[in-house]
Amino acid sequence: MKFGLLVGLLVGLVGVLFCVSLGVGPAGLDPVTAFLGLIGIGNRAAELVMQEIRLPRAMLAILVGATLGLSGAVLQGYLRNPLADPGVLGIGASASLGAVLAIYTGLAALFPLALPLAAIGGALIAVSALLLLAGRHATPLMLILAGIAISSLATAFTSLALNLSPNPFAALEIVFWMLGSLTDRSMLHVWLSAPFIVLGCVLLFSLGRSLDALSLGPDVAASMGIRPDRVRLVAVLGTTSAVGAATAVSGTIGFVGLVVPHLLRPLVGSQPSRLLPVSALGGAAAVQAADIAVRVIAPGRDLKLGVLTAIVGAPFFLWLILEQRRRLV
Amino acid sequence: MTSLSVENLHVSLGGREIVQGVSFAAKGGEFIGLIGPNGSGKTTLLRALLGLIPSTGSISLNNVDLRTMAAKQRALNMSYVAQERDATWPLSVETVVSLGRTPHIAPMQQLKAVDRDAVEAAMREADVADMRERPITELSGGERSRVLIARALAQASSVMLADEPTSALDPAHQIRVTEIFSGLAANGRLVLMTCHDLSLAARFCTRLLLLSNGRLEADGPARQVLTAENLQRVYGVQAFFGEDEDKLVVVPRSATG
Numbered sequence: 001m002k003f004g005l006l007v008g009l010l011v012g013l014v015g016v017l018f019c020v021s022l023g024v025g026p027a028g029l030d031p032v033t034a035f036l037g038l039i040g041i042g043n044r045a046a047e048l049v050m051q052e053i054r055l056p057r058a059m060l061a062i063l064v065g066a067t068l069g070l071s072g073a074v075l076q077g078y079l080r081n082p083l084a085d086p087g088v089l090g091i092g093a094s095a096s097l098g099a100v101l102a103i104y105t106g107l108a109a110l111f112p113l114a115l116p117l118a119a120i121g122g123a124l125i126a127v128s129a130l131l132l133l134a135g136r137h138a139t140p141l142m143l144i145l146a147g148i149a150i151s152s153l154a155t156a157f158t159s160l161a162l163n164l165s166p167n168p169f170a171a172l173e174i175v176f177w178m179l180g181s182l183t184d185r186s187m188l189h190v191w192l193s194a195p196f197i198v199l200g201c202v203l204l205f206s207l208g209r210s211l212d213a214l215s216l217g218p219d220v221a222a223s224m225g226i227r228p229d230r231v232r233l234v235a236v237l238g239t240t241s242a243v244g245a246a247t248a249v250s251g252t253i254g255f256v257g258l259v260v261p262h263l264l265r266p267l268v269g270s271q272p273s274r275l276l277p278v279s280a281l282g283g284a285a286a287v288q289a290a291d292i293a294v295r296v297i298a299p300g301r302d303l304k305l306g307v308l309t310a311i312v313g314a315p316f317f318l319w320l321i322l323e324q325r326r327r328l329v
Numbered sequence: 330m331t332s333l334s335v336e337n338l339h340v341s342l343g344g345r346e347i348v349q350g351v352s353f354a355a356k357g358g359e360f361i362g363l364i365g366p367n368g369s370g371k372t373t374l375l376r377a378l379l380g381l382i383p384s385t386g387s388i389s390l391n392n393v394d395l396r397t398m399a400a401k402q403r404a405l406n407m408s409y410v411a412q413e414r415d416a417t418w419p420l421s422v423e424t425v426v427s428l429g430r431t432p433h434i435a436p437m438q439q440l441k442a443v444d445r446d447a448v449e450a451a452m453r454e455a456d457v458a459d460m461r462e463r464p465i466t467e468l469s470g471g472e473r474s475r476v477l478i479a480r481a482l483a484q485a486s487s488v489m490l491a492d493e494p495t496s497a498l499d500p501a502h503q504i505r506v507t508e509i510f511s512g513l514a515a516n517g518r519l520v521l522m523t524c525h526d527l528s529l530a531a532r533f534c535t536r537l538l539l540l541s542n543g544r545l546e547a548d549g550p551a552r553q554v555l556t557a558e559n560l561q562r563v564y565g566v567q568a569f570f571g572e573d574e575d576k577l578v579v580v581p582r583s584a585t586g
Contacts, residue, residue: 209434212431213428213431215417215428216417216425216477222379223381223404223407223409224429224484225399225400225402225403225404225431225432226400226431265418269421269424270420271420
């Protein structure tokens, strides 16, 4: 398929899903009322629902989805491993820990932005530890090992917070937050996460050509003028900024960053640089679709987004593995 | 004309000195065969010349210190065909060869007409134009080797370093690949190739460098380097020596070491 056509189709898909997402919700607004509410000339209630509830939710789905798809594609390209995902560096787990601590200490109840800010703080501490642990001339393998160590530690502390949580309600709140969701997010969440996500995505997009060169191995890439140390630093910082901020507003949403690049890779001739924009768009579409599905499948039950992506993503991943095995045999 | 000068080069990896004081000078038009036993430091020497690993001593290209050159500038002067021919993704042959233009393209730019021409010329020169659509992962070893050479050719550098480009290839492919390099040197480039096939090196290379334990044991034309005494001392082999069309033929026949 022509690259331009593919990008056009995905942009269209994201646009359609964005509109559908704006139209779905328990308020049961008809399309005209919804539209009038969105542009602020309808009745007050519709305006509130559209501008304060559905718009931030749909915008965050795009931001978070694009982050997951793009960072997954970059990390698979940089680590030269189709099984890498945004979780391998431990950034998401550390951001989660920050958020959990905000809930645990009660800070999140005092002022609402404490949670995403603590999550971004967790991501920043994690990236510092990652760069220190892996060292200045780290190979991808050392980066993965350091990421696993950080991820395990963050998960352990999250468990500790759950273990020691002062009351069952706090524990429940922590567990629910960790499941990953975009329900009841405000425009504040959008404005808080968007700068970090945009910055991170710009950094990640800048790596396209380097990732292409790296597909022939680090030595050959370096002989073509690519500086491996710089690629690693940009990849790590870009992932931290984007995934840290995304996790801060949505919790952990699994499998999108792993499956979306995988699925789209054959459509771009496996070229890492071309995979970046289509994975960002594909991720945005996937999270939008999942976020619409949780509202349609179980209205009023608050089915968590992260639960749905895992339930759909895991079997899909299994199928990918079987497919790969079939090709090898 | 291109000139490469290496003086007293030392490389240590993991606390072990792999290259111990190598010096040589070379210029465009030479096709140099770098030979020596496994572990003698051939690959390490090439990687040090490319600036991929730290080294001490002096390396200068056209009288400019290579270590002071920006990575991109060095890439415009020197290209590399690595021994590993693995490719991570099933990229098409044309895409792989186009990667050679990486140092020529400004950030955020696409390939220009001049880049496309260079890619086409490189594919023709390495005889891979017919398979441009095929994924590199589905090619045979010999085809893949030629594609990776075309990739380095597209980089259009005056110096080309190749690490065992003929290993694991059938005789016809060995000759075809070596002829590509030979042609490059005839057109004024400097080619440095590591090789284990002594007769192949003797037939095509204009000069041989014999490495042993990180030191240069011999440097010169094939007849001067591939002597019974050198082969015995460095490789620990006795060899049959013959002549074919004025070229030296060397066939090792017993290991004595």
